[in-house]
């Protein structure tokens with residue numbers, strides 16, 4: 157259990173594409189708020205500098221603050237691919253570099269002008285940066301990179317200042333490492349909590365598949381992404397045939413076993429970390445196939461339809477039950493939104509039922 161949790165939070169590459177998208181958007185929003193705040197605070201802090209720093213330093217510090225504020229503003233306005241984890245990590249690295257860059261520049265300036273870095277909270281900067289990590293839900297690998305990055309920049313700053321190796325400098329590095337451990341632990345805990353809540357809110361308890369809410373959220377995202385990347389996208393809507401008959405003849409528990417068995421068949425055919433498999437409601441299931449056109453999606457539906465013929469469920473009374481499914485296929489068109497895409501797949505599903513069930517029908 158502990159090992160499983162540890163592996164769960166070790167790296168983002170272990171999570172589903174959908175969770176990664178959710179976390180990326182979460183990271184994007186937090187980075188944006190912090191960048192916006194810093195874009196405002198940086199110039200405002202100049203008032204404090206004005207009273208605390210000597211006149212000959214003000215221009216240089218104002219320039220450093222201006223560059224920092226502009227960088228933060230640009231970062232806040234950068235909305236490209238909000239759902240990409242890779243870009244969320246890049247955004248976080250840029251935020252750390254912007255802050256650290258200002259810290260290195262200001263601390264060098266203070267030294268050149270004969271001021272110690274304990275003016276106006278400057279010496280506090282690296283500690284503030286590392287504590288900021290606790291705000292984000294991060295995997296262990298990401299928290300380690302964050303901590304090592306801040307430690308490295310602090311070491312470079314110490315080398316530039318010529319203080320590296322002194323007791324005070326080693327003490328700073330040690331304190332940063334301890335704070336990195338605490339803030340990193342908080343960040344990893346946030347990720348663990350987010351994962352737990354996400355799973356509870358998005359999974360169907362009977363089959364373990366995604367639930368309808370998640371399917372609709374993810375389908376909207378996938379549609380957006382398909383349009384951005386000019387890729388095809390198709391959906392399959394399945395409905396188990398004469399399902400009422402299983403409940404009536406063998407009992408509700410047998411019906412549940414059929415639902416679980418069908419979920420297993422779907423999961424087996426889905427491409428790992430690409431396709432979304434969901435229980436859409438009752439005995440209806442939905443599969444989202446990014447990158448596949450209607451004909452390719454129809455082939456997947458046929459494989460699933462035939463795989464159902466080989467599945468047998470043992471009812472609580474010992475009976476072996478077979479089941480079949482009807483499927484509607486629809487490919488995303490330029491005029492589609494999520495509602496029209498699902499409506500077309502539903503129409504195709506009804507056409508498959510009308511044609512005698514155990515069939516795959518493609519929307520026109």
Ligand SMILES: Nc1nc2c(ncn2[C@@H]2O[C@H](COP(=O)(O)OP(=O)(O)OP(=O)(O)O)[C@@H](O)[C@H]2O)c(=O)[nH]1
Pocket residue numbers: 362395396397398399400401403407408409410411412415437438439509513
């Ligand atoms: N065992 C079980 N049955 C469910 C569940 N959710 C919905 N059902 C049943 O699914 C059945 C759906 O039946 P209908 O909508 O009439 O359709 P059908 O019998 O599959 O007939 P066709 O769709 O026309 O082939 C109903 O009897 C529901 O009670 C569930 O979670 N478990």
